[in-house]
Amino acid sequence: MGAYLFVHFREKTTPDGEQVYFGLSGDGFKWEAVNGGKPVLTSTLGECGVRDHVIFRKKDGGFIILATDLSLANNFATKYHSDWKEVNHNGSPYLSKWESEDLVHWSEQELIKLVDDSFGCVWAPEIIADEENGDYMVHWSSFNTENDPDYTAxxxxxxxxxxxxxKPEILCxxxxxGIIDSNIVYADGYxxxxxxxxxEPNHIMLHRSTSxxxxxxxxxAFDEEIEKEELGQFEAPTCFKLSDGRWCVMLDYYGCDKDKQGYIPFVTEDISTGRFVRSDAEFLFPYGFKHGTVMSITDDEYERIKGAFGV
Structure with a gap:
């Protein structure tokens, strides 16, 4: 696999920003807008907006997109009274789902519910294959009144x-x-x-385990590098392996005006060290990609998406 697909949304004040956008890259750093920088998929269910996307390649070769069912453009000032606490506690318990066999033709949007009424908003779903048990794990951040009504887990x-x-269980x-925005990758047994x-700390952390x-x-080592940056301004990590064998984690920088927000890459020569170094000079985005996931794709898949939607 030599190319990459980045599924994300755009930070805008209008509802069209909170939809499903695609970005393509041949190397993981130089990114192209797909479909003229317009949505590839549009939410018509729930809050009619989606954020915090994950795309995942299933073992059968198909693909799935999950996303937070949330539209701040539609509802932040009205339904949630411009209060983030209300969003966290009373936001949608559903996730939006789309599936595809070829990354071009997608199923109708579906709302799925993984939680009961003790949970607040279901934020930032992620997917990883459980290598030990042969199934998949979906993980996300939420408040839960039965476990801790004050902090997300x-x-x-x-x-x-x-x-x-x-049934949902606590991962960490x-x-x-509160902790949010978990992203997990598997490499060399870890x-x-x-x-x-x-x-404490007010930034992204990196942990590892054999389980x-x-x-x-x-x-x-990850703390040492991230503490060189302005703290409290990064979220939504998405980590992937580059074609040259290095690993990259993209961190979403939100500490600025909306039109300047987007991802910044940090790269490591060896993921086992945990030392990811900021590498701005190697990347280019056509606009600010917001909270999404990078997935490796084949050259044929790259050309298929490009042919269907244009870049």
């Missing part, structure tokens, strides 16, 4: 078909602070887990 559910899901939590911490669901150790 990371929860997970298991599935084999993305139709039925196990942090004392006296699971590497990126998480955004709200306080997907188990004890993780924190990687201090």
């Amino acid at each position: 990371i929860y997970y559910a298991k599935t084999k078909d993305f139709k039925t899901f196990s 939590s942090k004392k006296n602070t 699971y590497y887990r990126f998480i955004k911490s709200d306080f 997907l669901i188990g004890e993780y150790e924190r990687m201090p």
